[in-house]
Structure formats: C-alpha cells, structure tokens
Amino acid sequence: MISFPIIRVITKIIIPYILLFALYVQFHGDFGPGGGFQAGVIFASAFILYGLVFGLPAIKRVAPVKVVEKLIALGLLIYAGTGVATMLIPKSGDGGTQLQCKFLDYEALNHSIEWLGPLSGQHLGIFLVELGVGITVTAVMTMVFYAFAGREPVKG
Amino acid sequence: MIDFVSQLPILMIVLPLVTAPICVLLGGRQLTYILALIVAWCVFAISLACLIQVNQSGPIHYEIGNWKPPYGIEYVVDALSGFVLMFVSFLGAIVLTYGKASIDKEIPHSKHYLFYATYLLCMTGLMGMCITGDLFNVFVFLEISSLSSYALISLGKSRRAPLAALQYLILGTIGATFLLIGIGLLYQMTGTLNMADIAGRLDVENGGRTLLVAFAFMTIGLFIKMAVFPLHTWLPNAYTYAPSVVTAFIAATATKISVYAFIRLIYGIFTPDFAFNTQPLDSALLAMSLIGIFIASAAAIYQSDVKRLLAYSSIGQIGYMLLGIGLVSVGGLAGGIVHMFNHALIKGGLFMAIGCFALRIGSVKLDDLRGAGKTMPWTSLAFTIGGLGLIGVPLTAGFISKWMLLTSSFEAGRPQVAAMMLVSSLLAVVYVWKVVETLYFADPSDAAAKAKEAPMSMLVPLYVVIAATVVFGVWTDWSAGLAQQAAEFLFTGAKQ
Numbered sequence: 001m002i003s004f005p006i007i008r009v010i011t012k013i014i015i016p017y018i019l020l021f022a023l024y025v026q027f028h029g030d031f032g033p034g035g036g037f038q039a040g041v042i043f044a045s046a047f048i049l050y051g052l053v054f055g056l057p058a059i060k061r062v063a064p065v066k067v068v069e070k071l072i073a074l075g076l077l078i079y080a081g082t083g084v085a086t087m088l089i090p091k092s093g094d095g096g097t098q099l100q101c102k103f104l105d106y107e108a109l110n111h112s113i114e115w116l117g118p119l120s121g122q123h124l125g126i127f128l129v130e131l132g133v134g135i136t137v138t139a140v141m142t143m144v145f146y147a148f149a150g151r152e153p154v155k156g
Numbered sequence: 157m158i159d160f161v162s163q164l165p166i167l168m169i170v171l172p173l174v175t176a177p178i179c180v181l182l183g184g185r186q187l188t189y190i191l192a193l194i195v196a197w198c199v200f201a202i203s204l205a206c207l208i209q210v211n212q213s214g215p216i217h218y219e220i221g222n223w224k225p226p227y228g229i230e231y232v233v234d235a236l237s238g239f240v241l242m243f244v245s246f247l248g249a250i251v252l253t254y255g256k257a258s259i260d261k262e263i264p265h266s267k268h269y270l271f272y273a274t275y276l277l278c279m280t281g282l283m284g285m286c287i288t289g290d291l292f293n294v295f296v297f298l299e300i301s302s303l304s305s306y307a308l309i310s311l312g313k314s315r316r317a318p319l320a321a322l323q324y325l326i327l328g329t330i331g332a333t334f335l336l337i338g339i340g341l342l343y344q345m346t347g348t349l350n351m352a353d354i355a356g357r358l359d360v361e362n363g364g365r366t367l368l369v370a371f372a373f374m375t376i377g378l379f380i381k382m383a384v385f386p387l388h389t390w391l392p393n394a395y396t397y398a399p400s401v402v403t404a405f406i407a408a409t410a411t412k413i414s415v416y417a418f419i420r421l422i423y424g425i426f427t428p429d430f431a432f433n434t435q436p437l438d439s440a441l442l443a444m445s446l447i448g449i450f451i452a453s454a455a456a457i458y459q460s461d462v463k464r465l466l467a468y469s470s471i472g473q474i475g476y477m478l479l480g481i482g483l484v485s486v487g488g489l490a491g492g493i494v495h496m497f498n499h500a501l502i503k504g505g506l507f508m509a510i511g512c513f514a515l516r517i518g519s520v521k522l523d524d525l526r527g528a529g530k531t532m533p534w535t536s537l538a539f540t541i542g543g544l545g546l547i548g549v550p551l552t553a554g555f556i557s558k559w560m561l562l563t564s565s566f567e568a569g570r571p572q573v574a575a576m577m578l579v580s581s582l583l584a585v586v587y588v589w590k591v592v593e594t595l596y597f598a599d600p601s602d603a604a605a606k607a608k609e610a611p612m613s614m615l616v617p618l619y620v621v622i623a624a625t626v627v628f629g630v631w632t633d634w635s636a637g638l639a640q641q642a643a644e645f646l647f648t649g650a651k652q
Contacts, residue, residue, distance in 0.1 A: 069180065070180065070181055072177075072180070073176075073177035073178075073179075073180035073181050073273070074177065074181065076173075076176070076177040077174065077177040077178065077181065080170060080173050080174045080177070081174065083170060084170065084174060087163055087166075100159040100162055100163070101222070102163070102166070102218070102219060102220060102221060102222045103163070103166040103170060103220050103221065104220055104221040105221050105222040106221070107222070
C-alpha cells in the first residue's frame with residue numbers, strides 16, 4: 001500500500017495521535033474509562049497500521065521480534081513484581097510497628113512516597129499494574145500481527 | 157524483611173508465575189533450565205510445608221491484597237487442596253528434573269527458554285486452580301493452564317502435534333466456556349464469587365431451572381477438561397503427539413486437577429444432597445465411568461503406539477476416580493482421591509519410561525520397541541513395575557486405590573460395580589502385557605537392538621517415581637491416610 005500517497009501520508013499523520021490517545025487511555029485509566037488492556041490494544045493498533053501500510057520488514061525495524069517477545073515477559077514481570085514488592089516492603093501499623101503485607105496489598109507502597117497523599121500507595125500500585133498490562137497487551141497484539149502477517153503462503 | 161511462613165500459599169503460585177517471564181527475559185538454555193528446576197522444587201517444598209501446617213492446625217486462608225473475602229480473592233489450603241497441591245508440584249518438579257535430555261532431543265534448542273517459561277506457567281495454572289477459593293479465579297487459572305498446555309503440546313516433533321493441540325484447544329475452550337457460563341449463572345443467583353460464600357447463599361432446594369442449568373454447564377465443562385468417556389476425543393491425539401516430557405507432566409496432573417475442581421464443585425458449592433439425591437448424578441457417574449473404563453481399556457488393547465495406548469488407559473483410569481465420587485460415601489470418595497494421587501505417580505512414571513524409549517529408539521511404536529528389554533533393561537523394568545501398578549497388583553499403589561474402591565462399592569451395596577471393576581482390571585492386564593511381551597519376548601527390532609540404556613539423569617528420577625508407586629502401595633499414611641482425611645473433611649463440611 002506504500003504506493004498510495006494518500007494512505008501513506010494519512011497514516012504518518014495519525015499514528016502519533018493514536019499513540020498519544022493510547023497513552024491517555026493508559027494513564028487516565030485510574031480515573032476514567034480505560035486501562036492497560038484497552039490502551040495496549042490502541043497502542044498496538046498504531047504498529048499494526050504502520051505494518052499494513054509500509055510492510056512487514058518496515059515494522060520489524062521499528063519493533064524487532066526479539067524485543068517484542070521480551071516486552072511480553074517484561075509486562076507480566078512488572079505486574080507480578082509489584083505484588084512481590086508489596087510483600088517485601090512492610091507497612092507501618094499502629095504505634096510504629098512493622099506489618100507484613102500480603103501480595104498486591106498496595107498499602108505497602110504508601111509510606112515511601114508520603115508527599116503524594118494518603119492513598120499514594122493505591123495509586124502507585126494500580127499505576128504499575130496497569131503499566132504492566134499495557135506493555136504486555138501491546139507486545140502480544142503486535143506479536144499476533146507478526147504471526148499472521150509473517151505466514152508463508154500455503155503452496156498448492 | 158519478608159515473613160515467609162505467612163506468605164507460603166501465595167509464594168506457591170507467585171514463584172513460578174514470576175520465574176516464567178524471567179526465563180523469557182534471560183533466554184538461553186542452561187540457565188533457564190536450572191532456574192526453572194530450582195523454582196519447581198521450591199514450589200514442592202512450599203506445598204509440603206503447607207500440607208504439614210494444614211495437618212497440624214487446620215486450613216490456611218490467604219487474602220490477596222488484604223481484601224477481605226468475599227470481596228477479594230481468597231486462597232485456601234485445606235486437607236484436600238493441600239494434598240493435591242503436594243503431588244502436582246512433586247510431579248511437576250520430578251518430570252522437569254528427568255526431562256533435560258529428552259527436551260534437548262525433542263524440542264528445538266532455540267525454543268527452550270520459551271518451553272521452560274510455558275511449563276512453569278502451566279504449573280502455575282494447575283496449582284492455582286487447586287488453591288483458589290474464588291470461583292472466577294478457578295476459570296482464570298484453568299485458562300492459564302489450558303493455554304500453556306496447548307502451546308506445550310504443539311511443540312511436539314510430529315507435524316500432527318499442532319493439529320492435536322488445535323483439537324484440544326477447540327474442545328478445551330468449549331469446556332472452559334461451559335464452566336464460565338455456569339459461574340456466570342451462579343454469580344447471577346448469589347451475587348458473589350467466593351466459593352464458601354456462594355455455598356452459604358445458594359438455595360439448592362428452591363434453585364429452580366437456573367441452578368439446574370448452572371450445574372449442568374459446569375459439570376459438562378469439567379467433564380470435557382477431564383476427558384470423561386464420551387467427551388474424551390481430544391486426549392489420545394494430544395498425549396500421543398506432545399513431546400514426551402509434556403505428556404508425562406500433563407497426563408500426571410492436568411486431568412486430575414479437573415477431577416479436583418469437580419469434587420470441589422459438588423461438595424463445596426452444590427452440596428452432595430443436590431447432586432446425588434435431587435439430581436441423579438451418582439447413577440450417571442457410575443454408568444459413564446464404567447462404560448468409559450470398558451471402552452477405553454478395550455480401545456487401548458488395539459493401539460500400536462504405546463503413547464496412544466497409555467492415553468486410552470488414562471481415559472479409563474479417570475473412570476475409576478469418578479466411580480469413587482459416584483459411590484457417595486467417605487470410603488468411595490477417599491478411594492477416588494487416592495486414585496488421583498496413585499494414578500498421577502503411575503501414569504507419570506509410565507510416560508517417563510516411554511520418554512526414555514523415545515530418546516534412545518526414536519519411536520514409541522510397538523513394532524520398534526520389540527526386544528528393547530535386552531538393550532534397555534532398566535527402562536523396561538520401570539515400565540513393567542508401572543504397568544503392574546496400572547493393573548492394580550498388590551504391593552503397588554494401584555492396588556490400594558482399587559481396593560478402597562472395591563470395599564466401598566460393596567459397602568454401598570453395589571456388588572455389580574465391584575464385579576465390573578475386577579473384570580475391567582483384566583483388560584488392563586491385556587494391554588500392559590501386550591507391551592511387556594513386546595519388550596521382553598519379541599525378536600529385537602533394528603532400532604531397539606542398537607539402542608543404549610537411557611542416561612542416568614533420566615533413570616534416577618524415573619526410578620524415584622516408580623519407587624514411589626511401590627512405597628505408596630505398602631505404606632499408605634501419606635496417600636490413603638491423607639485422602640481419607642480429605643474425604644472426611646469434605647463430608648463433614650458438606651453436612652454443616
């Protein structure tokens with residue numbers, strides 16, 4: 001489709017807006033509709049559009065298969081790592097006691113950044129978890145596109 | 157500092173879940189193997205610690221994210237789930253220990269780190285289904301374990317492996333969807349997803365049609381996942397074409413977890429009174445399992461591929477577990493639960509032996525295995541002992557569970573069931589003998605005559621499992637004893 005100038009130009013114009021919208025959905029997801037999954041799909045759709053218009057080799061230069069594969073794992077690791085982090089950081093209980101937190105208990109993330117307010121832990125926790133989801137979903141969607149687009153035509 | 161003791165239930169799930177992406181990030185073959193191996197054994201150690209803790213001080217509850225149930229997800233380790241977690245993690249770890257040489261041969265080296273990651277994810281899913289006390293979480297973990305097992309099966313060397321995986325994927329997805337429909341209906345009736353909370357709120361006497369439909373959907377969904385006789389069609393191909401290590405792991409664990417979920421469903425949610433008195437599930441179970449045992453065992457006799465033969469035998473053996481549930485007594489249920497454990501060991505051991513043959517001979521067709529008993533005596537001996545366990549010969553684990561099922565079917569006043577169980581064991585004798593005869597008494601095939609004995613790294617774990625089938629055939633404190641406790645726990649819990 002690279003030979004159609006209109007498609008080429010329009011694609012190049014709208015891709016930044018798609019990416020920006022994805023980031024908006026991602027980071028505003030804590031307060032409004034949206035979140036990691038939706039943002040990830042939108043973000044990946046920018047890659048897929050680029051791949052459809054400029055071809056598979058071009059998109060693979062932007063997002064190499066190896067990197068995309070590692071990103072899938074990285075997203076999951078951020079999510080689960082947040083949970084592990086909450087287990088490693090004790091939360092302060094009554095009278096300065098240190099309490100063991102449970103997996104994904106966001107209150108553990110509270111006291112380290114007090115200036116963010118009383119619910120800072122909740123905010124940071126969901127932010128990290130959604131970031132993990134977003135990264136994984138973006139990478140998986142791109143990978144699915146690669147898997148279908150990269151298939152050799154069946155002979156005979 | 158982290159207080160490990162209070163976090164054990166979640167570590168059992170999180171450890172393999174975190175290690176899987178780390179394996180992908182690291183890449184490489186040796187490092188990821190060692191990492192996966194260490195984690196698998198750690199998980200086994202944790203599950204053992206949990207089981208001991210449960211035996212001493214009762215069920216462990218763990219609230220994720222400190223959200224109180226029924227609002228949050230709760231993990232529960234009790235007598236039954238602790239027992240199942242223990243043997244699933246044991247088989248996961250021992251199969252991985254055994255598998256290095258087999259994985260090196262059967263799976264492309266560039267995909268090894270992905271294989272280990274997927275293996276750990278599969279383990280996470282199976283353990284998660286077992287430990288969770290949240291009904292929707294059961295579905296999530298079911299999907300994690302199913303998706304990863306489809307991927308694992310499709311790694312098989314044969315070109316039919318992806319097809320077998322697709323076949324499993326389609327049926328498995330139907331099964332999971334049915335389960336989800338059932339969960340949705342239960343949620344609609346009770347407004348909660350926590351199993352204990354659902355059980356408290358569900359009015360099983362006046363549930364009406366919605367309850368019945370939910371019950372039917374969930375039962376059929378799980379029947380597909382555990383490959384009960386008329387819904388078993390995905391299983392023979394999946395087991396036959398998967399890599400040997402995957403077959404050993406999945407055959408030993410996956411279907412048992414679905415049986416476990418089924419037991420939970422009946423005793424934890426719908427109550428046995430509804431399932432067996434209001435609904436005729438007990439007669440249905442007895443009929444289906446007996447027909448399944450006979451047809452699957454008869455089909456096993458006619459197979460020329462040993463993996464496929466054992467796959468059909470697995471379908472038959474699931475029948476014995478359901479038979480135990482269908483007898484509706486503490487003894488029967490305990491027999492069914494202990495058969496889950498014993499069959500996991502026996503089938504795991506048998507498929508591990510088959511993996512050794514596949515490594516050295518390159519095929520598991522009966523024709524190619526002719527005379528392998530001379531060149532691979534240790535592997536053949538292991539297969540023979542495992543086969544005896546499958547038949548249920550005294551002094552093997554298989555005998556214990558069949559004995560418990562027999563006595564409880566007499567107690568339940570169903571001597572005809574007992575008689576049919578005995579006859580079906582004869583079918584097992586036929587198909588096991590067929591393989592043993594080929595191994596020991598046939599003229600060696602070309603491939604078998606040239607074969608060497610399997611490497612020590614595979615034989616030692618193989619013999620650990622095979623020895624376990626003999627040990628648990630004699631010493632039953634940790635198998636039948638724990639199963640008895642679990643069954644009593646379920647029955648008293650159900651009456652309250």
